[in-house]
Amino acid sequence: MIRFDSVSKRYPNGYEALRGINLHIRRGEMVFITGHSGAGKSTLLRLIPLLERPSNGQVLVAGLNLVRLRRGLIPQLRRRIGMIFQDYRLLHDRTVYDNVALPLVIAGVSPLEIGRRVRAALDKVGLLDRERVYPVTLSGGEQQRVGIARAEVSRPPILVADEPTGNLDPALSWEIMQLFRDFQRVGVTVVIASHDIGLIERLGQRVITLERGRLVDDIPAEAA
């Protein structure tokens, strides 16, 4: 589903965020990317939806060669990837419903279908009764669940989450991770950057460790 072939990323200021990364993530896998801050976790994640372009090497996502992808096709790529952020990135002047509906509006889904799918997504994250409220009235955990509902509502084959539990307490973090597990079980490829080693170990999934831009460890998932 996602393949990195000797990928390097050097920023214009000369900083080398990634060096010679080789990585293959299969369809339906759940993978954690871990490492100290500055190890290149975020950069690696940002290459997947083409928020950055690699300096060297090839990135293939859902059959698309990102190095050769034209600018005009980037929206098509991003519609196949649900993105979740540490700071949620919700629109504060719109209701929970409108936030979750946004990807479907962008994709031109009919209003009737939007209503059905938004409610299904909100039901999945347990916020069906909050669709009319504004994000500021929600707790951090609830806002992140809105973020997940928004990433998932268009049923993308890939979910990418950058420190999704970075601002949440352990109990809430565990709940959020269970949501990601559920998506993985129905065949979604899930890639999560996190430095919460304790939480990651308890989940028993594949863990990739980065250190100063190099891939130093790749522990496969425990046989379930």
Next chain:
Amino acid sequence: MAEVAARRPPSRLRRAANAYVSAHGRALVGALGRLYRTPLASLMTAAVLGVALALPAGFLLLLANLQGVTAGWEADARLSVFLKTDVAPDRYRALAATLEQDPDIAAATLITPEQALEELRAVSGMQDALALLDSNPLPAVLLVQPAAGADPEAAAALAERLEALPDADLVQLDQAWLQRLASVVELARRGTLVIAAMLGIAVILVVGNTIRMAIESRREELVIIKLLGGTDAFIRRPFLYEGCWYGLLGGVLALLLVETALLLLRGPATALAASYGSALLVQGLGMDGVAWLLAAGVVLGLAGSRLAVGRHLRAIEPR
């Protein structure tokens, strides 16, 4: 990809068309909604556009009215043919009769030297001075009215032809001042067009700047839309419609300004016309004028927003 699109069943095509229409409808209504949510700021911008559009529209209307009035006067153009003083009375009477038959001439009126002297005596109050003259120094004059519908060039050609008559001494075209007036009106019209072009640029810049600020204030939202796979067209659309709405509102305000100005000017203008013995009808913008004004507003608004959108949206990329 192309073959896949070609093999799509019609229902799929219709769905795509529906999505397209609803996306535009959403952008159209959404843009109006945003203007409505900041009524004062929107109204101020629209007012600036209204004034900028009303000025050239008002001037052009004024000129149209002026031309309407002078067009009536042109029909009154007359030629005075002064004959040589040695032309005998039966000759100039015969000449008057001949000219009367000319297809280019509507009427030829003869003023004999005696009549001219009588008139001069009556109006000038120079009876004593005129009494000293032992003979009448005045020539016979033929007042020639060109055929109906003759334009200034035709009148000038007629003047030339009359001047070539052996008995004619001098032909005076009373229309000369009208031609000068026409030149002045034409000059004013060109000047108005130049000013209109400059104000049009001002409208584009005002809308462009307003849209630029709208883009800045929604930067975060636009970044998120790009993250979620929004195309450039999707992001551009609401701003383009916003520009159109500004232009349309500006056009409507300009319309109100022009019509109000007309209402204020109609009374005095009619009074002035009445004093010249003519029933002047101040002409308004009319359906065509209204359509042109609103269309100009929309087109300029769209141009302004295109300018802003093209320059600023590319700079917004997710970080």
